[in-house]
Amino acid sequence: xxxxxxxxxxxxxxxxxxxxxxxxxxxxxxxxxxxxxxxxxxxxxxxxxxxxxxxxxxxxxxxxxxxxxxxxxxxxxxxxxxxxxxxxxxxxxxxxxxxxxxxxxxxxxxxxxxxxxxxxxxxxxxxxxxxxxxxxxxxxxxxxxxxxxxxxxxxxxxxxxxxxxxxxxxxxxxxxxxxxxxxxxxxxxxxxxxxxxxxxxxxxxxxxxxxxxxxxxxxxxxxxxxxxxxxxxxxxxxxxxxxxxxxxxxxxxxxxxxxxxxxxxxxxxxxxxxxxxxxxxxxxxxxxxxxxxxxxxxxxxxxxxxxxxxxxxxxxxxxxxxxxxxxxxxxxxxxxxxxxxxxxxxxxxxxxxxxxx
Amino acid sequence: xxxxxxxxxxxxxxxxxxxxxxxxxxxxxxxxxxxxxxxxxxxxxxxxxxxxxxxxxxxxxxxxxxxxxxxxxxxxxxxxxxxxxxxxxxxxxxxxxxxxxxxxxxxxxxxxxxxxxxxxxxxxxxxxxxxxxxxxxxxxxxxxxxxxxxxxxxxxxxxxxxxxxxxxxxxxxxxxxxxxxxxxxxxxxxxxxxxxxxxxxxxxxxxxxxxxxxxxxxxxxxxxxxxxxxxxxxxxxxxxxxxxxxxxxxxxxxxxxxxxxxxxxxxxxxx
Amino acid sequence: xxxxxxxxxxxxxxxxxxxxxxxxxxxxxxxxxxxxxxxxxxxxxxxxxxxxxxxxxxxxxxxxxxxxxxxxxxxxxxxxxxxxxxxxxxxxxxxxxxxxxxxxxxxxxxxxxxxxxxxxxxxxxxxxxxxxxxxxxxxxxxxxxxxxxxxxxxxxxxxxxxxxxxxxxxxxxxxxxxxxxxxxxxxxxxxxxxxxxxxxxxxxxxxxxxxxxxxxxxxxxxxxxxxxxxxxxxxxxxxxxxxxxxxxxxxxxxxxxxxxxxxxxxxxxxxxxxxxxxxxxx
Numbered sequence: 001x002x003x004x005x006x007x008x009x010x011x012x013x014x015x016x017x018x019x020x021x022x023x024x025x026x027x028x029x030x031x032x033x034x035x036x037x038x039x040x041x042x043x044x045x046x047x048x049x050x051x052x053x054x055x056x057x058x059x060x061x062x063x064x065x066x067x068x069x070x071x072x073x074x075x076x077x078x079x080x081x082x083x084x085x086x087x088x089x090x091x092x093x094x095x096x097x098x099x100x101x102x103x104x105x106x107x108x109x110x111x112x113x114x115x116x117x118x119x120x121x122x123x124x125x126x127x128x129x130x131x132x133x134x135x136x137x138x139x140x141x142x143x144x145x146x147x148x149x150x151x152x153x154x155x156x157x158x159x160x161x162x163x164x165x166x167x168x169x170x171x172x173x174x175x176x177x178x179x180x181x182x183x184x185x186x187x188x189x190x191x192x193x194x195x196x197x198x199x200x201x202x203x204x205x206x207x208x209x210x211x212x213x214x215x216x217x218x219x220x221x222x223x224x225x226x227x228x229x230x231x232x233x234x235x236x237x238x239x240x241x242x243x244x245x246x247x248x249x250x251x252x253x254x255x256x257x258x259x260x261x262x263x264x265x266x267x268x269x270x271x272x273x274x275x276x277x278x279x280x281x282x283x284x285x286x287x288x289x290x291x292x293x294x295x296x297x298x299x300x301x302x303x304x305x306x307x308x309x310x311x312x313x314x315x316x317x318x319x320x321x322x323x324x325x326x327x328x329x330x331x332x333x334x335x336x337x338x339x340x341x342x343x344x345x346x347x348x349x350x351x352x353x354x355x356x357x
Numbered sequence: 358x359x360x361x362x363x364x365x366x367x368x369x370x371x372x373x374x375x376x377x378x379x380x381x382x383x384x385x386x387x388x389x390x391x392x393x394x395x396x397x398x399x400x401x402x403x404x405x406x407x408x409x410x411x412x413x414x415x416x417x418x419x420x421x422x423x424x425x426x427x428x429x430x431x432x433x434x435x436x437x438x439x440x441x442x443x444x445x446x447x448x449x450x451x452x453x454x455x456x457x458x459x460x461x462x463x464x465x466x467x468x469x470x471x472x473x474x475x476x477x478x479x480x481x482x483x484x485x486x487x488x489x490x491x492x493x494x495x496x497x498x499x500x501x502x503x504x505x506x507x508x509x510x511x512x513x514x515x516x517x518x519x520x521x522x523x524x525x526x527x528x529x530x531x532x533x534x535x536x537x538x539x540x541x542x543x544x545x546x547x548x549x550x551x552x553x554x555x556x557x558x559x560x561x562x563x564x565x566x567x568x569x570x571x572x573x574x575x576x577x578x579x580x581x582x583x584x585x586x587x588x589x590x591x592x593x594x595x596x597x598x599x600x601x602x603x604x605x606x607x608x609x610x611x612x613x614x615x616x617x618x619x620x621x622x623x624x625x626x627x628x
Numbered sequence: 629x630x631x632x633x634x635x636x637x638x639x640x641x642x643x644x645x646x647x648x649x650x651x652x653x654x655x656x657x658x659x660x661x662x663x664x665x666x667x668x669x670x671x672x673x674x675x676x677x678x679x680x681x682x683x684x685x686x687x688x689x690x691x692x693x694x695x696x697x698x699x700x701x702x703x704x705x706x707x708x709x710x711x712x713x714x715x716x717x718x719x720x721x722x723x724x725x726x727x728x729x730x731x732x733x734x735x736x737x738x739x740x741x742x743x744x745x746x747x748x749x750x751x752x753x754x755x756x757x758x759x760x761x762x763x764x765x766x767x768x769x770x771x772x773x774x775x776x777x778x779x780x781x782x783x784x785x786x787x788x789x790x791x792x793x794x795x796x797x798x799x800x801x802x803x804x805x806x807x808x809x810x811x812x813x814x815x816x817x818x819x820x821x822x823x824x825x826x827x828x829x830x831x832x833x834x835x836x837x838x839x840x841x842x843x844x845x846x847x848x849x850x851x852x853x854x855x856x857x858x859x860x861x862x863x864x865x866x867x868x869x870x871x872x873x874x875x876x877x878x879x880x881x882x883x884x885x886x887x888x889x890x891x892x893x894x895x896x897x898x899x900x901x902x903x904x905x906x907x908x909x910x
Contacts, residue, residue, distance in 0.1 A: 053522050072632070073525045080526045086519035090541045099537075103528035147527070368721060368728075372735045378780065379738065382750045394756075443644030452637030458645065460897055465652050467893040469841045471862040472882035475869050476655035476662060499651045502644055531636055560743035562844040563862075567870060578745040582848050592753055599746040606741045614734045618788055 001065050002026040003155055003187040004050060009059035011045055019045040021211040023059075027155075032181050032188045034202035036195060038234075042211040043191045047157050050189060052076050063154060074103075079148035080157040083164065085140045087132040093119075093143050094128040100151045118146045121180075138169050145180075155187040162197065174200060195235050199223070207231050229335040232258050232328060238289055238303050240328070247296045248273055248322070255338060258328035261289065261305040265321040266312075272319030276302060278312055288312075292320065379603070386596040393592055408597035417572055418598055421580035427490055428565075428576060429558035432497040437551050440505030441543075445535050447506065448513035449521065459510065466503035470563050473499065481568060488570040496564045501554050508553060508620055512546030513539070549620035552613050556606060577602045656886060663880035669873035676876075683880035692856060693881070696864040703775065703860060704839035710779045711835055712828065715786030720820070722787065723794045736784035744781065748848035751777035767857030770850050774858060777845055782838075786831045793827025794820070833896035840889055861885055 004027040011020040020042040027033045035043040048054045050061060052073035061069050068076050079100075088096050094115055101111045119125045122142045132140055141161060148156055162170045162177075178201060181188055192198055198205050199219045206216040207230075215227040226232035226240075233239045238261045245252025269275050279301070280291035290312060292302040302320060306312070329338045385393055387404040412418045446452070447459055477496050478487075486492035516539065524534040540547075565576040572580065581598035584591055610617065663684070666677045687693045722732055739747070755763045755773040763769045797820065805815045821828075843862040846852065852859035852867070859867075865885065869878035 051526060053525065073522075074528045074530055078526065080523070082519045082523060084517070084519055086517070086523040088520060088523070088538060099524070099529075100527035103533070147523075151527075364721070364724070368725065368732060371718065371721070372732060375735050375739060375780075375784065378750050378754060379742070381754060385753065439643045439647065443641040446637045446640035450633055450637035450640065452634040455637070458641065462648070463897060464890065464893045465648060467837045467889060467896075468652065468656070469862060469882075469885045469889045471841070471843065471865045472659060472886040472889075473652065473655045474866070475875055475879045475882050476658035477651075478869070479662070479875065480655065480658070495651055498647055502648050503652075506644060531633075532640075556741055560741075560745075562743070562745050562847075563866075566847075567866075578743045578844075581749065582745050590756075592756075595749055596753060599749055602746050603742050606743070607738060610737045610741045611734060614730070614737055617737060618733060618792070 002062075003029045003031070003064060004189065005062040006046070006050070007060045007062065009046070009049060009056045009061060011042075011049060011054065012057045019211055020049070020056075023208075023211075023213055025206060025213065025216065027187060027189060029187055030185045032190060032201060032203050034198040034205045035189065035191045035208060036193065036198040036202075036205055036234075037208035037214075039193055040210070041208040043193075043208050044159055045211075046208070047080075047159055047189060047191050051078055051080050051157050053080075077151075077154045078157055079151055079153040079155075080159065081144045081148050081161045083160040085132075085144040085161075085164075087140060087143055087147070089132050092129050092131055093124065093135075093146075096132070096143060097146050097150050100147065104151075114150055118150045121149070122146050137165055138173065141165065141173065149184070155189065158188060158190045160192055161190075163192070163194070170197075177201065196237060199235065205235075207234060225337070226328065227337050229256060229258070229330050232330070236260060238305065241302050242330070243296075243300055243302075244332070245329070247294070247300065252329075254332050256330040256332055256335070258330060259322050259326060261303040263323040263326035264302065264304045265323070266290070266304060266306060266310070267319040267321050269317040269319050272321040274302070274320045274322075276318065276320065278314050278316045278318060281312060281314060283308065292318065294320075382596045383600055386593065386600050388593065390591075390593045408593040409601075411591075412594050412597045412601070416580070416584060416594065416598075418577070418580055418601060420572065421575050421577045422601065424490075424574055425559055425576040425578075428493045428497065429555050431490070431494050432501050432558045433551050433554045435494070436498065436501045436505045436554050437547060440502055440550070441509055441540075441547065442535075444506045444509030445513055445539065448510045450531065462503045462506050466500060466507060468500075470500070474563065474567050477564075478567060487568055488574045490574075492568050493565060493574075493576070496568065497558050497561065501557055504557060505550055505554055508550045509546060512543065512550070512620070516542060545616060546620065549613065549616040552609055552617065553620055556609065559606065659879045659882045659886070662875060663883045665876045665879075667874070667876040667879075669875060679876070683877045684884070686877060687880055687884065692859075692864065693861075695856065696859050696861040699858060700840060700842065700860040700862075703771070703778075703842060704836055707775050707778045707782075708832065708835045708839055710775070711783045711786050712832060714779065714783045715831065716790055716824075716828075718783065718787035719790035719794055720816075722791055733788070736787055738784075739781045740785040740788075742781065744844035745848050747777050747781045748845040751780070752849045764850055765854055767854055770854065770858050774846055774849055777849065778839075778842070781845075782835065786835065789831045790824060790827050793824050797823050829899060833899070837889060837892055837896065840885075840892065 004025075006023055006025045009020060009023045010018065012018045023042075023046060025033075025046075035046055037043050045054065049056050052068065052071065056069065059069075060067055063076065063078075088099065091099065097115045097118060098111050101114060106114075115128070116125065119128055122145060124139065124142050124146060127135060127139060127143070132143070135143065141164075144161065162173055165173060174197060181201075190198075190201060192201075199222075202219060204216060204218055205222055207214045207222065209230055215222060215231045217225075222231060222235045226235060229242055233242060240258045240260045241264075242256055242258045245255035245257045248257055265272075274294055274296070276292040276294035276296075278290060279293045282289040282291070284305075286308055287305050288308050288310070290304045290306055292304060294300045294302055304320065312318075330336060331338050386408055387406070389403065389405050389407065392402065447455055447462075473496070481487050481492045481495070484492075486495070520538060520542075521534050524538045529537065559576075560578065561576070562578045562582070565579045566582070569575055569579060575583070577598070581595055581602060584595050584598060664678060664680055666674065666679045666682075668674060718736070722729065722736075725732065751773050752764075763773055801819050801823075802815055805819060810818065841862055842860050843866065846858055846860055846863060847866075850858045852863045856864075861881075862885070865878055865881040868874050868881060872878075
């Protein structure tokens with residue numbers, strides 16, 4: 001039995017805007033499932049539907065076998081960490097943590113005990129008597145987490161909890177969240193727009209676009225076998241290069257070919273599968289991101305990642321050699337992935353084609 | 358360019374023009390009757406308390422002040438809790454017909470008061486409530502209640518929704534959320550609403566004029582409007598009464614001007 | 629929407645709505661009922677007879693009724709225009725202030741907070757100072773102090789409303805216009821006025837409805853005089869009800885005033901847009 005199950009869930013707002021369309025998802029116990037997608041993709045709406053803060057216009061939401069679609073959020077025994085933390089400003093940290101337990105009529109001694117336990121897990125014991133206004137962003141975030149943890153809910157729902165933190169803190173908290181998840185073994189549903197966060201945190205990732213699920217899979221599966229051009233360019237940074245197939249070889253005409261910047265080698269201008277001119281060099285530290293203007297019609301660019309010590313200058317003419325085993329093919333019209341071997345030409349053909357152009 | 362130099366003077370002038378009538382009235386209330394209209398009208402040779410004494414001793418303005426305080430106070434005390442409950446439901450609970458109710462409440466606050474005088478008069482007469490405190494509080498609720506609701510709806514909407522949602526997730530029901538989370542955060546809004554409601558009742562004239570019969574139950578506006586002199590209009594006393602009527606109001610404005618502005622504008626304009 | 633929520637919402641709103649229904653709606657309906665009767669409390673032996681629409685006919689054929697309507701409309705047109713224009717100017721001036729705003733705002737709020745009766749009395753006092761001109765004896769001149777008093781009291785309120793609207797406009801819009809070379813006037817007409825429209829509309833609506841209900845200030849300043857030269861419709865009704873004690877006729881007048889105001893209010897609310905009342909549903 002899944003911990004949380006969404007069955008053909010849809011949400012249409014008054015005015016006809018469909019925020020979520022036919023989403024079906026099974027979340028296993030102890031799993032950390034990440035909902036990722038651009039803004040407007042419906043991921044936060046799905047989270048709110050699970051929480052019960054909004055009601056679906058179609059479909060069912062089932063938690064541990066129980067249909068909760070009609071049940072209000074107070075009774076679902078879920079905990080939510082809001083993007084803005086939503087701490088009670090007029091209560092101290094201790095009171096913030098205790099509130100949920102007070103709703104359950106648990107006696108004061110047990111509440112105090114539990115509050116201390118959670119506070120020490122998160123390292124906020126010294127903050128218990130302060131008010132949220134006196135806390136830093138990172139501290140507030142921990143209190144928000146603590147408020148969720150204190151009730152030992154059936155599942156945690158996290159709505160972009162790290163996006164209000166500065167980048168350094170964000171990465172630090174990311175690690176802590178991973179350790180926390182491992183320690184608690186709790187079921188978590190995590191929403192973010194940051195694909196890197198998704199890849200590092202999730203045991204499984206659900207990519208959403210325009211209210212629908214594009215692909216649900218483990219991180220490396222999404223990276224190695226994206227199911228369409230959207231997922232291919234969304235996951236992985238810098239983004240995958242996607243070109244019309246005809247640019248590389250004539251019998252790739254009806255296809256789009258994709259190759260990640262890390263999987264391209266630069267050679268001299270004559271050799272390689274494509275040629276072009278170096279336009280922009282972005283030093284990233286250990287590597288450099290090279291933007292190449294390709295000799296192709298219509299004009300295209302290539303993103304290539306090279307070692308930082310390669311001696312390249314703007315204006316240099318170079319060749320691009322694509323690693324065969326890392327090519328992705330997609331149908332030109334639908335954008336869907338096409339099986340590799342069907343489309344795979346022989347290496348010689350490529351060179352022969354280019355020379356004849 | 359030159360506007361910037363003129364500006365402080367222009368504004369000073371504006372403030373001056375605004376306050377001038379009040380200043381004149383204040384000075385006049387301390388001016389002996391004989392000098393009120395003479396050449397030294399604005400700069401009298403001596404200041405007297407005669408008018409104030411007369412107003413309290415001969416015209417029982419003190420009673421009127423008490424009446425105003427009681428009526429305004431009771432109306433406010435009734436309006437704010439009941440209105441807050443209604444306003445919270447209108448602001449946060451999505452129930453069908455909500456828009457209709459909001460529109461109606463707004464429409465009622467635009468009723469012409471005179472239109473309700475006739476039936477209210479007959480009703481109060483039936484219930485023998487003419488010339489009583491209850492007989493004023495009830496009609497005042499007609500207009501104070503929509504005002505309260507309107508102000509508080511605007512205020513509640515400005516509270517960040519997520520805090521209430523967090524309370525829901527924590528297991529609190531709607532009423533519990535209102536009591537434990539929303540109300541403690543609403544003191545500024547409730548305070549402002551109370552002040553504005555009190556102001557409205559204190560300043561009200563028509564109903565007080567129609568539903569009271571004598572100086573025993575007159576409120577302050579009615580009392581001073583009906584000051585009659587034997588031979589001429591007793592301006593000194595009228596102005597003294599006017600100053601007394603304005604005093605609590607001025608105090609409230611000084612103390613709460615920022616809140617008042619916030620309350621008025623959050624209720625009237627969305628966003 | 630869950631059913632439990634709807635019921636709870638209604639329950640919470642009920643006490644307030646019950647009060648309003650009893651004390652506002654009930655009486656209005658009663659007034660309609662009453663307007664169909666002859667009910668003169670000075671002549672109780674006549675009893676209370678059903679006379680249908682005769683009260684309305686009497687009103688519509690009574691010149692004093694039409695004069696009162698005329699007075700009210702003219703008063704509303706003049707005062708509201710003055711209040712909006714002056715209020716806007718005041719708001720713009722205060723908006724550009726960097727210091728001392730609090731003081732100015734307090735000064736601005738004072739006239740609004742002062743009881744209308746006091747405003748009327750003070751202005752009447754100011755105009756009674758014998759300067760050789762007897763304002764209150766002339767049917768047209770008597771309007772001047774009345775309008776001035778009303779404008780003095782409510783312009784600050786309009787200014788406060790508009791000031792809030794002004795402060796909601798992003799500064800960067802003006803800065804971008806400045807970079808584009810727009811003069812202060814162009815900035816005003818191109819940025820300020822259009823973005824201030826909602827606030828202007830609200831101010832216009834509230835003030836117009838209030839101007840139609842005018843009573844206090846005129847009662848205290850001229851009593852409707854000289855004669856009935858400055859009598860607004862609310863005072864005419866008041867006189868019929870509480871001086872002549874003609875409740876049937878008075879109710880008919882009340883219903884007509886109510887009808888007009890209600891229509892105005894509906895038009896106004898429609899103009900302000902339903903969006904101004906309820907949040908878009910999440």
